[in-house]
Amino acid sequence: MLRLPRFQYVRPSSLREAVSALADCGPQAMPVAGGTDVYPKMKRRQFLPRYLVSLQGVPELKGIRGDERAGLVIGAGCTLTEVASHPVVRRFYPGLAKAIESISTPVLRNMGTIGGNLCLDTRCNYYDQTLPWRAALGWCMKAPDPGGWPMAPEAAPAENQVPCRVAPGSPRCWAVASSDGAPALMALGAQARLVGPRGERVVPVGELYRDDGMFFLEKSQAELVAEVLLPPADGTRSTYWKLRRRGAFDFPVLGVAVALSLDTDGRVAWARLAVTGVASRPLLMDEAARLLVGQKPSPELVEAVAQAVYLPVRPLDNTDFAHYYRKRMAGVYVRRALQELLGPAAAA
Amino acid sequence: MAADLTGRSNTVAEATTKAPVRLLVNGQPYELLVPVHRTLLETLREDLQLTGTKHGCEVGECGMCTVLLDGEPVLSCLTLTVEVEGRTVTTVEGLERGGELHPLQKAFAQMGATQCGYCTPAMLLTAKSLLDRSPSPSEDEIREALSGVLCRCTGYIKIIAAVEMAARQMGAPDSVA
Amino acid sequence: MASARRSLNVVGKPLPRVDAWGKATGRTRYADDLSLPRMLYGRLLLSTQPHALIKRIDVSRALELEGVVAVITGRDVPVRYGIMPVGQDETALAVDKVRYAGEPVAAVAALDEDTAEEALSLIEVEYEPLRPIMSIEEALRLPEPRIHDYVPAGNIHRLASLEFGDVAQGFAEADYVREDLFFFQGNTHLPMEQHSALAYWDPAEGKLTLWSSTQTPHYVQRALAKALELPENRVRVIATPVGGGFGGKSDPFHHEICAAKLSMLTGRPVKITLTREEVFYAHRGRHPELMWVRTGVKRDGRITAMEFQAFLDGGAYSSYGPATTYYAGTFQTITYRIPHYRFQAVRVFTNKPPCGPKRGHGTPQPRYALEVHLDKLAHDLGLDPVELRLRNLTGPNEVTVNWLHITSNGLRQCIERIVEASGWREKRGRLPYGRGIGFAVSAYMCGAGLPIYYNDMPHSEVQVKVDRSGNVTAYSMAIDIGQGSDTVIATVVAEVLGLYPEDIRLVTADTDLTPIDLGSYSSRVTMMVGNAAYEAAMKARQLIFRAAARELGVPVRRLEARDRTVFDRRDPSRALPFAEAARLAEARFGLISTIGSYRPPQRLGTYKGSGVGPSPAYSYSACAVEVQCDPETGEVKVEKVWLAHDIGRPINPILVEGQIEGSVYMALGEVLMEEQAFRKGQHRAPSMLDYKSPTIKEMPPVVSILVETDEPRGPFGAKEVGQGPLLCVIPAVANAVYDALGVRIDETPITPEKVLKALDEKAKGGPGRVGPERKPDFAFREPTRVERPPGWPHYRPHEEG
Numbered sequence A: 001m002l003r004l005p006r007f008q009y010v011r012p013s014s015l016r017e018a019v020s021a022l023a024d025c026g027p028q029a030m031p032v033a034g035g036t037d038v039y040p041k042m043k044r045r046q047f048l049p050r051y052l053v054s055l056q057g058v059p060e061l062k063g064i065r066g067d068e069r070a071g072l073v074i075g076a077g078c079t080l081t082e083v084a085s086h087p088v089v090r091r092f093y094p095g096l097a098k099a100i101e102s103i104s105t106p107v108l109r110n111m112g113t114i115g116g117n118l119c120l121d122t123r124c125n126y127y128d129q130t131l132p133w134r135a136a137l138g139w140c141m142k143a144p145d146p147g148g149w150p151m152a153p154e155a156a157p158a159e160n161q162v163p164c165r166v167a168p169g170s171p172r173c174w175a176v177a178s179s180d181g182a183p184a185l186m187a188l189g190a191q192a193r194l195v196g197p198r199g200e201r202v203v204p205v206g207e208l209y210r211d212d213g214m215f216f217l218e219k220s221q222a223e224l225v226a227e228v229l230l231p232p233a234d235g236t237r238s239t240y241w242k243l244r245r246r247g248a249f250d251f252p253v254l255g256v257a258v259a260l261s262l263d264t265d266g267r268v269a270w271a272r273l274a275v276t277g278v279a280s281r282p283l284l285m286d287e288a289a290r291l292l293v294g295q296k297p298s299p300e301l302v303e304a305v306a307q308a309v310y311l312p313v314r315p316l317d318n319t320d321f322a323h324y325y326r327k328r329m330a331g332v333y334v335r336r337a338l339q340e341l342l343g344p345a346a347a348a
Numbered sequence B: 001m002a003a004d005l006t007g008r009s010n011t012v013a014e015a016t017t018k019a020p021v022r023l024l025v026n027g028q029p030y031e032l033l034v035p036v037h038r039t040l041l042e043t044l045r046e047d048l049q050l051t052g053t054k055h056g057c058e059v060g061e062c063g064m065c066t067v068l069l070d071g072e073p074v075l076s077c078l079t080l081t082v083e084v085e086g087r088t089v090t091t092v093e094g095l096e097r098g099g100e101l102h103p104l105q106k107a108f109a110q111m112g113a114t115q116c117g118y119c120t121p122a123m124l125l126t127a128k129s130l131l132d133r134s135p136s137p138s139e140d141e142i143r144e145a146l147s148g149v150l151c152r153c154t155g156y157i158k159i160i161a162a163v164e165m166a167a168r169q170m171g172a173p174d175s176v177a
Numbered sequence C: 001m002a003s004a005r006r007s008l009n010v011v012g013k014p015l016p017r018v019d020a021w022g023k024a025t026g027r028t029r030y031a032d033d034l035s036l037p038r039m040l041y042g043r044l045l046l047s048t049q050p051h052a053l054i055k056r057i058d059v060s061r062a063l064e065l066e067g068v069v070a071v072i073t074g075r076d077v078p079v080r081y082g083i084m085p086v087g088q089d090e091t092a093l094a095v096d097k098v099r100y101a102g103e104p105v106a107a108v109a110a111l112d113e114d115t116a117e118e119a120l121s122l123i124e125v126e127y128e129p130l131r132p133i134m135s136i137e138e139a140l141r142l143p144e145p146r147i148h149d150y151v152p153a154g155n156i157h158r159l160a161s162l163e164f165g166d167v168a169q170g171f172a173e174a175d176y177v178r179e180d181l182f183f184f185q186g187n188t189h190l191p192m193e194q195h196s197a198l199a200y201w202d203p204a205e206g207k208l209t210l211w212s213s214t215q216t217p218h219y220v221q222r223a224l225a226k227a228l229e230l231p232e233n234r235v236r237v238i239a240t241p242v243g244g245g246f247g248g249k250s251d252p253f254h255h256e257i258c259a260a261k262l263s264m265l266t267g268r269p270v271k272i273t274l275t276r277e278e279v280f281y282a283h284r285g286r287h288p289e290l291m292w293v294r295t296g297v298k299r300d301g302r303i304t305a306m307e308f309q310a311f312l313d314g315g316a317y318s319s320y321g322p323a324t325t326y327y328a329g330t331f332q333t334i335t336y337r338i339p340h341y342r343f344q345a346v347r348v349f350t351n352k353p354p355c356g357p358k359r360g361h362g363t364p365q366p367r368y369a370l371e372v373h374l375d376k377l378a379h380d381l382g383l384d385p386v387e388l389r390l391r392n393l394t395g396p397n398e399v400t401v402n403w404l405h406i407t408s409n410g411l412r413q414c415i416e417r418i419v420e421a422s423g424w425r426e427k428r429g430r431l432p433y434g435r436g437i438g439f440a441v442s443a444y445m446c447g448a449g450l451p452i453y454y455n456d457m458p459h460s461e462v463q464v465k466v467d468r469s470g471n472v473t474a475y476s477m478a479i480d481i482g483q484g485s486d487t488v489i490a491t492v493v494a495e496v497l498g499l500y501p502e503d504i505r506l507v508t509a510d511t512d513l514t515p516i517d518l519g520s521y522s523s524r525v526t527m528m529v530g531n532a533a534y535e536a537a538m539k540a541r542q543l544i545f546r547a548a549a550r551e552l553g554v555p556v557r558r559l560e561a562r563d564r565t566v567f568d569r570r571d572p573s574r575a576l577p578f579a580e581a582a583r584l585a586e587a588r589f590g591l592i593s594t595i596g597s598y599r600p601p602q603r604l605g606t607y608k609g610s611g612v613g614p615s616p617a618y619s620y621s622a623c624a625v626e627v628q629c630d631p632e633t634g635e636v637k638v639e640k641v642w643l644a645h646d647i648g649r650p651i652n653p654i655l656v657e658g659q660i661e662g663s664v665y666m667a668l669g670e671v672l673m674e675e676q677a678f679r680k681g682q683h684r685a686p687s688m689l690d691y692k693s694p695t696i697k698e699m700p701p702v703v704s705i706l707v708e709t710d711e712p713r714g715p716f717g718a719k720e721v722g723q724g725p726l727l728c729v730i731p732a733v734a735n736a737v738y739d740a741l742g743v744r745i746d747e748t749p750i751t752p753e754k755v756l757k758a759l760d761e762k763a764k765g766g767p768g769r770v771g772p773e774r775k776p777d778f779a780f781r782e783p784t785r786v787e788r789p790p791g792w793p794h795y796r797p798h799e800e801g
Ligand SMILES: Cc1cc2nc3c(=O)[nH]c(=O)nc-3n(C[C@H](O)[C@H](O)[C@H](O)COP(=O)(O)OP(=O)(O)OC[C@H]3O[C@@H](n4cnc5c(N)ncnc54)[C@H](O)[C@@H]3O)c2cc1C
Pocket: A030, A031, A032, A033, A034, A035, A036, A037, A038, A039, A040, A055, A076, A077, A080, A102, A103, A104, A105, A108, A111, A112, A113, A114, A115, A116, A117, A118, A119, A120, A121, A178, A179, A180, A181, A223, A224, A225, A226, A249, A250, A251, A252, B059, B060, B061, C689
């Protein structure tokens, strides 16, 4: 049996305690919520935190408040099942419900949280492997020794000796953003409330991420995602299209989230489009979205947007499905997502 | 925990490697002192000798280790025993009531839903939580609910049929589910 | 022989499996569920190199770790073993050389698994890397470095080259000839239960006991004795209920021998359970196989000649490979009359985990090639693919061109039932673009006619004991791997004695307590154990009837047993409860303990290589698959599968349907998504998440149709169902994709990428095909010419006595 390595366990009972516990224990500490990303990685020795700070006893992270008119406030500690089955989410933010329901399996969604989903580690099939496998590979830049993670940017050795295995000459890691929740939330214009030792801040979800497979989060180690804030739904249409091999278990190797609303005369009032699974961060496709604004749905419009997504994305060969296939599907999935939201006028 | 009054040393001092846990497994209370890195899967199988709970990967990728935590399916391989403090665990050994098999168990046996039987405990528990929530599920609901448990033997067909049969029997007026 | 004409009481009834209750309550104890007092946990250190010399292993730091009790390396267990006498090329831990990444090089026993794992990281191994050989093409091209030096040349493990009839003449008679190339990707069994073994050495008795999740306790006993240099009768192997085998637990394995050795060294029980990753390395799965087939036909589609060449990627060790090499060409002839047939195969060594027998052992690959090839031939000729097959079918009571004796043969009925049930004639070529229907047939053996090691003893023996309580116990070494062998034995014995399967106690799969059965492989159990059980039960019945006849004052021949009663058929009021009859029998004859032994019929062929293929009987299947393909994404969704199987007669229809559905499932995984793929010398992704086993969401509805032919050699007319139905599904899907989109994917798995590539190519005016482009340059040796059975296809063998 694969087993967890030893660690020390801290169980704070408030958000403030959790943040200070993380600050106290330093870079060797890691928060854990549902553990569905943390524990497998610890068992594979990708993460070897000395301290685990459990968020399960933190009441401030629980619960969903608000409604479609005021917007929703989702506690970061809500399970994916709670989020996806919430009636307001299902009815007014269907793109989010669809994205969350596509995560792995129902039993995993009973455990995994939305906060953990946003902070999900990037993935790569040279990295998401057991210790013996990675030893045989000779490690890679993201986890350059059996000591594993976590590694704060400041703790990373300046001269990284171990190459990236996907792009051996590359100075950076290209592990892939793989959260289904993140693009759906970005398309919906959601924000995250972060609480850290130096106070709190609210940022658009998209600004949580950096385009770097190793240091993919724009937040300090002791900062926690406390809440996810969804803007009022008014008239928003949203959806999520996910590419994966099987109807359960599998991570997105391409995820396309679209949210938009239409004017009274049927023109697109605003639109946001986010893509995941093709880079180290989920991408907001602003230019593609701009093409939609002020336009009436038509097959040509949809095709133009699909092209505007297809052309710039550059997946690498480190997930399931060939990278060229994922790129090609980016166009197809954008088109299908738009056709779903815009109805018959958009269909070819 | 007294937060940042005394600073770093305090939290570090409070970090534990072992903790006492009380849990209720199949109606039976237990008090254990467990290392914090022990998973519920290990506690059930190795400490409590409840070997009905299986494992196939230990990293959340197969569903074999599914148990019910307060009635909801979770993966015991990704659950710390210390986090089950005060909660109720149901394993396959806890499905029988007063010597009587659960209708799902009977249906699995009668319909041939078990071949090698290795996925059966997880399938049964997942199906139980489905039927508790939704007494007459559609085939799609059954497929969705059971989609977190792999089976290599049956092609799932007889498993779906068994869940449907159990649902019918539990829904029947004269049943004592 | 055992086919009974009278109405049957429990055979053929949809009764629950006898092991269902234990399995539905979590009480069934699999190997890893066992623990013994003072038990140690063992773990294996895996090679990080695909191909290297071991220069140095230093275990001293591991031994110093607190909690570590013993560490062993290859030098401690250097004796070679292997499943086949000609393939004794494995050692429990690598000695001096590693041949694949993931091969065990050391083993640790410690007080707990945490410690054992930590100890692994303290073992230092120094390797001198050699060039890894990672493909068939490389193995054929590069004689050096050699992976093994016991084979005559380079990295060629085995060769087969046979010709039946005169292929040149056959092709000369043809009006049309077509040739095709196919590649079948390797894949693995992925049982849900990871392999596990618990060993206990009793120093006082000088005896080793091993509980293991194995399909072949007898062969494991032999291998343990050999590897550990113990007399065979000092080794007891108990196979625990197997949580999924599919052929993957049919070899003796490293962890079994290491657990045993560690127990001998420490005097304590040692358990080793493989991690999921290690299960991928234990492998013995489907050989990647490149195949070339050329067929000559008359204008009306009748085959005049066929040539079949196969290139098998065997991985790093022999395993069952010598047999697999022949299975690449043996069964083409049991579905079709091929007047002149040449078959050549080569199995190469590569630096990958060893390939072996997976469900269908070596025959799904050639069946896929053959059935897609025939589909293409039919299209070339403007014939309905079903029609082409009907014109070439073998029939019952026939001997094939390569001397296989077909007894019952329900293939024609299977085809007719499938055509009707699936709406084939209305659908083929008429469904809208993107939707398609495909068809294929297959056949499989009911047990290999020859044992793995040469001997002339029975393959299966069953002992039945009836005691004065009326209790009946059947003893058999057969192991239930989920296929239902326990239920088959209990049902057969119960039928004969007029009892119910639940009345039969079973003692199985224990080399100390039970008489021989060679194991749960090659679909042999129902046929062989079933017949042995039948014979043993009949002998017990005879004694009981004689005693009852005297008591009731009626002749033995008028007695019947049913519903736990022995009675006079003419006057059923003259009856005795079974238990009473059993007591009378024991009083008169002493202990009622009877035996049955089964030996397959003599093979007909005498040529070298004729040992692979003969079987008491062959099962037949036909299948239609309807798919929906998305031309924009290349995705293939299987909408429905119809599968008709000639089962002879079902011992239990629930078991039969379960095997059909499970076979369809496994076939769909193989044809659409599963791959045991390698990259840079390493398994690409040895995990449950990355090895794509279909979930409940992918599984389509399956219509199972049972065709009954009452096989004269089967127990109550039964034949196998565990493997045969898998074979036809794979080509049927490929043919359906062609019907849907007009493209040919001549390589498994049929992934969306390949479908799109073929569509793109077709759009550019190309043939719309993805598959291997060229056959390796390899000079097979001249085939051994084998005379066809005289008067073929009308040759009739002498009936056995
Ligand atoms: C087999 C399998 C399949 C999966 N499939 C998918 C999939 O299809 N799509 C998908 O999106 N995910 C998938 N996941 C990943 C994961 O389960 C989910 O993303 C889940 O939502 C993670 O939440 P968690 O609470 O379990 O996270 P944890 O494992 O607890 O934490 C994940 C990360 O987030 C950090 N973290 C957790 N909470 C906070 C917080 N409040 N503030 C700051 N940091 C925090 C942790 O330190 C850790 O780095 C899969 C996992 C497995 C094992």
